[in-house]
Amino acid sequence: MTRTNDDEPPEWAKERAREVMAAETTTEEPDDPDESTDERVPDVPADIVDEAERLTRLARQTDDDAAAAFYRERRDELVEAHEYVPRLREEDDTLVLYPAEWMDDGTVQLDRIETTDRAVEVSLSGPGDADRYEAIAAYNEAVADAVAEARDAVHADTAESFAAFMSNHYVRAVDDATPDMREEFRTEYLPRNGWPSDDQLAVLEESLSVIESVAADVDGPAPSEASDRPSSR
The missing domain is CATH 1.10.150 (DNA polymerase; domain 1)
Incomplete structure (x- = not known):
């Protein structure tokens, strides 16, 4: 059977078909990772921070070396259970809790710090809140x-x-x-x-x-x- 021009679909139908085909072959672009709204915050609970501060103060105040060692060991265990490492910053008398993944051989590796917000600092002297x-x-x-x-x-x-x-x-x-x-x-x-x-x-x-x-x-x-x-x- 010979097809005539009358058998051709109208131009609007051809255009619609092209739009449908284009939509089916278009893939959604992945989200820009820089636009992520997720923010890392300190992963150690506030009550653990409070207890770490309390144990640190007890260790500093006692005259018993064995008791001081016990308080520090207990503090370290509590903090390390949340994958943090406690350190005392002597220049401003501050207890600092660092994410364990930042540390290497007891030293903070600057290239591993994605955001400083994950660290926790507690002043051990000077005015309170x-x-x-x-x-x-x-x-x-x-x-x-x-x-x-x-x-x-x-x-x-x-x-x-x-x-x-x-x-x-x-x-x-x-x-x-x-x-x-x-x-x-x-x-x-x-x-x-x-x-x-x-x-x-x-x-x-x-x-x-x-x-x-x-x-x-x-x-x-x-x-x-x-x-x-x-x-x-």
Whole structure:
């Protein structure tokens, strides 16, 4: 049978057929990896960071070498279970948790760092979280009031001075003071700002022990909404 021009499909049909064929042969281009919205964040939980900080402080504060070694070993085990490695940066007294994959023979390899956000840093000295000042100050005042209610006035006077010192100088709870902070209070702050009596000075060490003992029965400061993670207390 001879095909005539009348048997040819109309031009619009030919164009439509070409569009369909083109659509069937077009493959979707892969997404640009640079446009990925996934972001790596620290893979170690906040409660593990808090515990690592607490154990580090305990190791620094104890005079027992065996206890200090135990605290450090326990800290290392907790952190390493999440594939992180703890290090102390001495120049600014900071506990740093590095992803284990960044390390080689105990040293951070810069070419392995894809984003510094994965590391965790915790200052071990100096002021605490300034955003928590009101909560810390209220807690320290509550401890001082509790000492005044339960113990002799000589201890209460020291508790009041120590509360002001820890709140204003370090924004830390009175029972979170390091040995260096206590030494600064004894030798510098109290003599200059507390106008201590001879009776106060005679029982100063006892007063500091009383403060810590009483603080154990006072509810800790409430976490700040602005804080990225809860307090380590």
